[in-house]
Amino acid sequence: MQHALSGTATPTATPAASAVWWPATRLLLGLTLLLGLGYPLAVTGLAQWLFPAQAQGSLLQQQGRTAGSALIGQAFSKPGEFWGRPSATASTPYNGAGSGGSNLGPANPALAKAVAERIAALKAAGPLPAGPVPADLVTASASGLDPHISLAAALYQVPRVAAARQLDAGKLAQLVRQQAEQAWFGSDATARVNVLQLNLALARS
Amino acid sequence: MMLQFYSLLGLFMLLLTLSVRPMGAWLAPLAAGQLPARWQTLDSALLRVAGIRDTGMGWRQYALAVLVFNLLGALLLYALQRLQGVLPFNPQGMGAVEAGSAFNTAISFVANTNWQGYAGESTMSYFTQMAGLAVQNFLSAATGIAVAFALMRGFTRRESADLGNFWADVLRVSVYLLLPLSLLLALVFVQQGVPQTLAAYSDYTALAGHAQTLALGPVASQEAIKLLGTNGGGFFNANSAHPFENPTELTNLLQMLAIFLIPAGLTHAFGRLAGDRRQGWALYAAMSVIFIACAIGVMAAESQGNPLLAALGVDGSSGNWEGKEVRFGMAASSLFITVTTAASCGAVNAMHDSLTALGGMLPMWLMQLGEVVFGGVGSGLYGMLVFAVLAVFVAGLMVGRTPEYLGKKIEAFDMKMVALVILTTPALVLAGTAASVLLPPGLAGLANPGAHGFSEVLYAFSSAANNNGSAFAGLSANTAYYNALLGIAMWLGRFAIIVPVLALAGSLAAKKTLATTNGSMPTHGGLFIGLLVGSVLLVGALTYLPALALGPVAEHLMIWAR
Numbered sequence: 001m002q003h004a005l006s007g008t009a010t011p012t013a014t015p016a017a018s019a020v021w022w023p024a025t026r027l028l029l030g031l032t033l034l035l036g037l038g039y040p041l042a043v044t045g046l047a048q049w050l051f052p053a054q055a056q057g058s059l060l061q062q063q064g065r066t067a068g069s070a071l072i073g074q075a076f077s078k079p080g081e082f083w084g085r086p087s088a089t090a091s092t093p094y095n096g097a098g099s100g101g102s103n104l105g106p107a108n109p110a111l112a113k114a115v116a117e118r119i120a121a122l123k124a125a126g127p128l129p130a131g132p133v134p135a136d137l138v139t140a141s142a143s144g145l146d147p148h149i150s151l152a153a154a155l156y157q158v159p160r161v162a163a164a165r166q167l168d169a170g171k172l173a174q175l176v177r178q179q180a181e182q183a184w185f186g187s188d189a190t191a192r193v194n195v196l197q198l199n200l201a202l203a204r205s
Numbered sequence: 206m207m208l209q210f211y212s213l214l215g216l217f218m219l220l221l222t223l224s225v226r227p228m229g230a231w232l233a234p235l236a237a238g239q240l241p242a243r244w245q246t247l248d249s250a251l252l253r254v255a256g257i258r259d260t261g262m263g264w265r266q267y268a269l270a271v272l273v274f275n276l277l278g279a280l281l282l283y284a285l286q287r288l289q290g291v292l293p294f295n296p297q298g299m300g301a302v303e304a305g306s307a308f309n310t311a312i313s314f315v316a317n318t319n320w321q322g323y324a325g326e327s328t329m330s331y332f333t334q335m336a337g338l339a340v341q342n343f344l345s346a347a348t349g350i351a352v353a354f355a356l357m358r359g360f361t362r363r364e365s366a367d368l369g370n371f372w373a374d375v376l377r378v379s380v381y382l383l384l385p386l387s388l389l390l391a392l393v394f395v396q397q398g399v400p401q402t403l404a405a406y407s408d409y410t411a412l413a414g415h416a417q418t419l420a421l422g423p424v425a426s427q428e429a430i431k432l433l434g435t436n437g438g439g440f441f442n443a444n445s446a447h448p449f450e451n452p453t454e455l456t457n458l459l460q461m462l463a464i465f466l467i468p469a470g471l472t473h474a475f476g477r478l479a480g481d482r483r484q485g486w487a488l489y490a491a492m493s494v495i496f497i498a499c500a501i502g503v504m505a506a507e508s509q510g511n512p513l514l515a516a517l518g519v520d521g522s523s524g525n526w527e528g529k530e531v532r533f534g535m536a537a538s539s540l541f542i543t544v545t546t547a548a549s550c551g552a553v554n555a556m557h558d559s560l561t562a563l564g565g566m567l568p569m570w571l572m573q574l575g576e577v578v579f580g581g582v583g584s585g586l587y588g589m590l591v592f593a594v595l596a597v598f599v600a601g602l603m604v605g606r607t608p609e610y611l612g613k614k615i616e617a618f619d620m621k622m623v624a625l626v627i628l629t630t631p632a633l634v635l636a637g638t639a640a641s642v643l644l645p646p647g648l649a650g651l652a653n654p655g656a657h658g659f660s661e662v663l664y665a666f667s668s669a670a671n672n673n674g675s676a677f678a679g680l681s682a683n684t685a686y687y688n689a690l691l692g693i694a695m696w697l698g699r700f701a702i703i704v705p706v707l708a709l710a711g712s713l714a715a716k717k718t719l720a721t722t723n724g725s726m727p728t729h730g731g732l733f734i735g736l737l738v739g740s741v742l743l744v745g746a747l748t749y750l751p752a753l754a755l756g757p758v759a760e761h762l763m764i765w766a767r
Contacts, residue, residue, distance in 0.1 A: 036336030103679030142446030
């Protein structure tokens with residue numbers, strides 16, 4: 001390896017220990033102050049000044065108190081509400097302090113069992129349209145906090161919600177379509193609905 | 206759905222390609238160690254404040270500085286986790302992180318892996334996240350870039366023993382590159398809905414009628430550098446699948462671009478330093494070819510859905526939804542999965558453990574290729590340059606000429622270092638996987654039965670040793686066994702690579718640069734790109750196909766044979 005370090009003057013071959021440990025310590029502590037305190041505190045200050053609502057978690061107020069976040073799903077379960085996706089968060093569904101997915105593999109019998117149970121629960125809760133069940137409605141999301149369902153999954157629940165609320169199914173479907181957001185480069189097949197916003201719109205109507 | 210995917214992929218590649226030149230122009234003076242004149246007053250002031258003299262280091266000295274700096278970083282991060290209970294910015298009153306987990310996490314973040322055995326929102330105080338984890342997000346990225354700079358200098362300097370000054374490199378990369386980019390990106394993230402607060406978690410009764418506690422924190426500032434530094438360690442357990450880390454399609458696109466931004470720009474900086482920009486574009490092209498092919502493969506697999514669920518009456522036409530978020534769907538999830546594993550980022554916007562068998566195999570294989578398809582910041586470029594040396598060596602053997610790359614004659618010492626770099630990680634991955642499926646504490650962690658359980662272990666060691674950090678997260682890895690073994694794999698996968706890379710850099714810098722002749726093989730054209738892609742794929746395929754056959758391939762056959 002003698003050719004790796006030729007005899008030029010600048011680099012010293014065997015640095016004294018202090019020549020390494022001292023600059024390393026000083027640089028580490030200095031950059032910890034700058035990047036670990038200065039930077040996040042500066043971003044916090046700017047964020048609270050420029051975008052205070054988002055910086056605090058996009059919280060929604062209902063009758064003067066916090067009732068959720070516009071970005072975080074909730075465990076709706078009444079027949080007269082639109083349901084979100086199954087949630088695999090720690091200890092309880094839609095636990096906002098314990099995000100996570102099921103991590104079940106595609107061939108795991110536990111996945112098929114859970115999906116079959118969810119289909120049964122949907123059938124037990126009220127009338128359903130004919131045809132296959134939208135996949136996102138019976139599979140757990142990645143975060144367990146997914147605020148959306150597909151447009152298909154929302155329309156699939158219209159007969160149940162309409163029956164429970166004694167509403168006209170056609171008008172309810174129209175309300176659902178008004179709430180739909182298109183995905184980039186997408187079509188109706190990839191459109192989605194924010195479940196909390198949909199239920200809020202339902203309560204207002 | 207495929208049309209939606211191709212449109213998104215096209216937009217992504219267009220924006221990325223447009224970023225390559227400006228990023229290269231930003232990086233090249235830092236890599237050359239020669240800042241433009243108008244920056245020099247500021248620069249000398251910065252170095253003076255930091256107490257650094259920008260004197261040249263030989264490769265041994267540079268390597269020693271890397272090791273000492275990162276060892277100290279790991280010790281500090283360990284101490285912060287253990288002491289967080291008595292430190293400030295801890296509104297949730299998080300206690301000390303358990304010793305084994307703190308050891309694993311300290312190595313993980315220093316080694317730019319960001320493998321996470323813990324759940325952020327129930328483990329780490331805001332202080333640990335900001336002053337511990339996020340600082341290493343910056344510094345591990347800066348370390349990788351500095352080592353890439355050293356290797357670039359090795360190729361482009363003549364008869365020199367000077368690879369530059371590690372302290373000055375880390376400082377300049379952190380302050381001139383990572384800090385301004387992070388600041389800008391963090392503010393865009395907040396505007397889109399990523400929280401940035403020091404207040405405690407929010408407790409309320411949700412509209413749905415149940416109590417909900419919402420984890421918050423200084424998320425945006427950490428999120429920005431998590432992606433720009435190809436770190437990937439999430440503020441929350443669900444990482445970039447969490448609506449607070451990645452709330453919209455726009456943030457998802459920006460996250461993917463942020464992951465590739467610096468690795469792609471470094472290829473161009475390399476071309477500029479080499480005095481021939483085509484050299485950089487050749488590397489960019491080779492990386493892009495493998496990336497695009499794998500992205501299409503993941504999308505094809507995921508949009509197929511799961512036939513076992515279709516048999517229960519589930520609509521299979523919309524794809525495999527378990528572990529995915531609706532706002533991303535199949536297209537933006539598949540693209541993110543490919544980006545995060547092609548680069549050694551490891552942030553996830555879908556749960557990889559629930560991917561289809563083949564949709565999970567491709568990200569695993571991208572990691573196993575050595576994280577050279579864009580790869581980690583810095584580590585992707587130095588890894589790819591090592592493969593480039595291998596490619597010219599193989600080509601040289603075929604025609605019976607002494608191999609050269611950029612006018613540097615490739616000799617026995619250089620090839621020994623190349624072999625060390627290429628063989629170390631597969632040895633770690635395969636030995637670690639084999640040990641874990643033989644030993645009871647290894648098997649105790651499996652979450653899924655059958656071939657998929659084997660895939661969980663193979664994925665874990667592929668991710669750790671290649672410094673990616675994503676997981677088949679069903680594996681219960683927060684145990685004494687996995688914390689220790691994966692911690693060692695991450696450390697060696699990082700620093701047992703960096704030392705031979707620096708030795709190669711030192712050896713190359715000391716050589717003469719030969720003039721290009723008719724007999725030299727051009728390293729900027731299609732032939733070389735093909736050779737380079739071939740070398741990467743061949744090494745990856747030969748090393749890992751037997752192991753992949755036992756895991757995802759077997760699983761795929763079982764699912765579709767019924």
